[in-house]
Amino acid sequence: MKVKLQEDVLKNQNLAASFNRKTFNAHHLFVVNLMSSPGAGKTTLLEETVKALKQEYTIGVIEGDLATERDALRLRRLGVATVQINTVGGCHLDARMVAKTLPEFDLKEIDLLFIENIGNLVCPSSYDLGQGKKVVILSVPEGNDKIPKYPVMFKRTDMTVINKIDLLPYVDFSLVQAEADLATINSEARLMSVSAQTGEGMEEWLDWLREGVKSCKEQ
Numbered sequence: 001m002k003v004k005l006q007e008d009v010l011k012n013q014n015l016a017a018s019f020n021r022k023t024f025n026a027h028h029l030f031v032v033n034l035m036s037s038p039g040a041g042k043t044t045l046l047e048e049t050v051k052a053l054k055q056e057y058t059i060g061v062i063e064g065d066l067a068t069e070r071d072a073l074r075l076r077r078l079g080v081a082t083v084q085i086n087t088v089g090g091c092h093l094d095a096r097m098v099a100k101t102l103p104e105f106d107l108k109e110i111d112l113l114f115i116e117n118i119g120n121l122v123c124p125s126s127y128d129l130g131q132g133k134k135v136v137i138l139s140v141p142e143g144n145d146k147i148p149k150y151p152v153m154f155k156r157t158d159m160t161v162i163n164k165i166d167l168l169p170y171v172d173f174s175l176v177q178a179e180a181d182l183a184t185i186n187s188e189a190r191l192m193s194v195s196a197q198t199g200e201g202m203e204e205w206l207d208w209l210r211e212g213v214k215s216c217k218e219q
Contacts, residue, residue, distance in 0.1 A: 012096065013094050013095050013096060013128075014095070014128065016094070016095035016096040016098070016099045016130075017095035017127075017128040017129060017130045018130070019095075019099055020095055020098055020099055020129060020130025020131075021130035021131075023102060023107070023130070024107075024113070024130060024131075024132065025216075025219065027107040027108060027110070028217050028219055029107065029111070029112070029132075029216060030111065030112050030113070030132050030133075030209070030212040030213045030215070030216040031113045031114075031129075031130070031131045031133075032112075032113070032114050032115070032132065032133050032134075032135055032209070033115045033117060033124075033131035033133070033135065034046070034114055034115065034116050034135050034137065035117045035125070035134065035135065035137070035153065035157070036117075036121070036136060036137035036138065036139075037119055037120065037121045037139075037142060037146070038120075039119070039139070040119070040137045040138060040139040040142065040163055040164075041137060041139055041163040041164055041196050041197075042116050042119070042137055043071045043074060043075070043116065044196045044197065045137065045161070045163060045194070045196040045205075046061065046075060046116060047074060047075065047078065047196075048196045048199070048202060049114075049202075049205070049206065049209070050078045050080050051078065052202065052206055053112070053206060053209065053210075054078065054080070057111035057112045057213060058109050058110050058111050058112075059080050059111070059112045059113070060080065060082070060083075060105050060110045060113045060114070061075050061080055061081070061082040061083070061113070061114045061115075061116060062082075062083050062093075062098060062101050062113070062114070062115045062116065063075065063082055063083065063084050063085065063116050064085045064087065064092075064093040064097075064115070064116055064117050064118050065084070065085075065086055065087070065118065066086065066087055066088065066089060066090070067086055067088065069086075071116065072084040081105055081106075081110070083104045083105070085101065087118060090118070091118055091120050091122070092117060092118050092120060092123035092124040092127055093115065093118060093124065093127065093129060094129070095127065095129050095130055098115060098129050098130065099130075111213050111217075112209065112213055115129055115131060121136075121146065121150040121153045122150065122152075122153070124153075125150075125152045125153040125155075125156050125157075126152070126156075132212065132216065133158045133159065133212060134156060134157040134159075135158065135159040135160075136153055136157045136159070136160050136161070137160075137161045137163050138160060138161070138162055138163065138178070139162075139163045139167075140163070140164050140167050140168055140171050140173040141164060141167060141171050141173075143171075143172065143173060144174055144177045144178060144181070147160075147178060147181040147182055147185065148181050148184075148185075151185050154181075154182060154185050154186055154189070155185050156186075157186070157189055158189060158190065159190045159192070159208070160178075160182055160190070160191050160192075161191075161194060162175060162178060162191070162192070162193040162194070163194055163196055164195060164196075164197065165193045165194065165195045165200060166195040166197055166198045166200065175193060179191055190208070192204050192205060192208070
């Protein structure tokens with residue numbers, strides 16, 4: 001028996017992504033979708049980014065988690081407008097979830113919006129949220145096998161950030177191998193290495209964000 005599909009099952013999701021993108025562009029917003037496996041350091045990287053840039057830009061965060069507002073509270077303590085999305089078991093954010101949060105922000109006042117996705121290296125890669133850039137964070141304790149084992153995630157991102165490089169002396173991880181694996185899967189993606197804990201490499205990350213904000217403002 002053959003089943004004929006009459007409609008794209010992601011039609012509403014893609015319409016919402018288009019709506020989000022038009023909204024972001026209309027407000028000249030630089031929007032970054034942050035993805036990683038659990039524990040890679042997304043929230044810590046966000047905290048340190050906010051501390052470094054909050055005097056330059058007005059920053060907003062959409063915080064995705066299965067449950068609790070713990071990460072959102074960490075960011076609110078820094079004075080950042082943060083809206084929590086709890087998926088209650090869902091493994092990713094979708095564009096419709098993001099669209100529902102937008103009225104809670106004063107988008108005219110925001111320069112830089114982060115969407116911290118659910119910790120997962122599979123599902124979030126398939127969903128366009130309307131963001132300007134996709135960034136995947138890989139921490140060195142996860143090992144070198146993550147890029148080749150989860151190629152779709154790394155193929156569909158604009159930037160890979162290797163985090164927790166302060167732990168390189170203590171774990172089996174090769175930056176050279178990570179760069180080679182990424183080049184095989186996605187030769188156009190940028191790669192940078194940071195330690196959100198010590199600050200090493202953070203200036204390159206911050207400069208990339210500054211370039212993104214500037215580019216959006218000039219559109």
